[in-house]
Amino acid sequence: MSFKNGQKKALTFSFDDGNEDDVRLVGLLNRYGLKGTFNLNAGLLSHTSSWNFEGGKEVRHINYTEHPHLYDGHEIACHTYTHPHLEALDAATLENEIVLDKKVLEYLYGCEIHGMALPFGSYNDAVIQAAAENGMAYCRTTWATQSFSPPDSLLLHPTCHFLDGNIGELARRFLESETKEPQLFYIWGHSYELVTEDDWAAFEGFCKSLSGREDIWYCTNIEAIKAIQNKETGRDNDEKL
Ligand SMILES: [Zn+2]
Numbered sequence: 001m002s003f004k005n006g007q008k009k010a011l012t013f014s015f016d017d018g019n020e021d022d023v024r025l026v027g028l029l030n031r032y033g034l035k036g037t038f039n040l041n042a043g044l045l046s047h048t049s050s051w052n053f054e055g056g057k058e059v060r061h062i063n064y065t066e067h068p069h070l071y072d073g074h075e076i077a078c079h080t081y082t083h084p085h086l087e088a089l090d091a092a093t094l095e096n097e098i099v100l101d102k103k104v105l106e107y108l109y110g111c112e113i114h115g116m117a118l119p120f121g122s123y124n125d126a127v128i129q130a131a132a133e134n135g136m137a138y139c140r141t142t143w144a145t146q147s148f149s150p151p152d153s154l155l156l157h158p159t160c161h162f163l164d165g166n167i168g169e170l171a172r173r174f175l176e177s178e179t180k181e182p183q184l185f186y187i188w189g190h191s192y193e194l195v196t197e198d199d200w201a202a203f204e205g206f207c208k209s210l211s212g213r214e215d216i217w218y219c220t221n222i223e224a225i226k227a228i229q230n231k232e233t234g235r236d237n238d239e240k241l
Pocket residue numbers: 016017079083119120
């Protein structure tokens with residue numbers, strides 16, 4: 001199979017928890033023509049649920065009314081309504097966490113949602129089943145594969161975290177590869193983990209190094225997953241999931 005326009009390589013980003021640093025991060029992705037998916041907790045889209053990251057940095061959740069169009073051109077996906085450990089919930093509460101998040105985000109952002117990042121990356125069979133039954137085409141974990149193999153199930157393991165010490169080497173491998181098989185470079189993180197100006201500069205340098213290549217498809221998570229799954233089922237890639 002190939003991705004769009006016959007490309008064999010796809011690059012996508014996945015950022016969790018919807019916080020105010022997403023404003024700067026989205027600007028950076030847009031500057032370099034990169035695409036990503038933002039996994040939001042509909043029950044936490046206000047400043048009142050702020051908290052402190054390492055070094056005392058205050059992290060404030062994104063407020064929808066202040067930034068209604070921030071994620072335009074990217075994908076909005078579920079991250080559950082209140083970010084609990086899903087595997088610890090009873091069946092009804094588990095369903096509520098997924099359905100409420102999906103419905104509220106779809107209403108606010110005027111989109112259809114078919115993707116989900118698992119809070120804390122944790123899950124069990126009941127979690128995956130509930131996600132599938134509520135229309136999710138993938139469930140992203142936090143388990144880094146260090147590889148570019150496309151997922152072959154609902155579970156979507158990332159290539160690496162965006163501050164992984166090996167990410168430069170992975171990028172070099174991805175860029176130099178002359179693969180005949182499809183490769184998906186899948187990077188996840190939280191924008192609030194970029195604390196210093198040096199952190200931001202390093203990540204911008206990384207984005208720049210991967211940008212503007214004709215042999216790479218810059219896509220959202222769901223676009224990559226649709227291309228992979230539709231190839232397996234023989235459906236047209238433009239057909240809605
Ligand atoms: Zn999270």
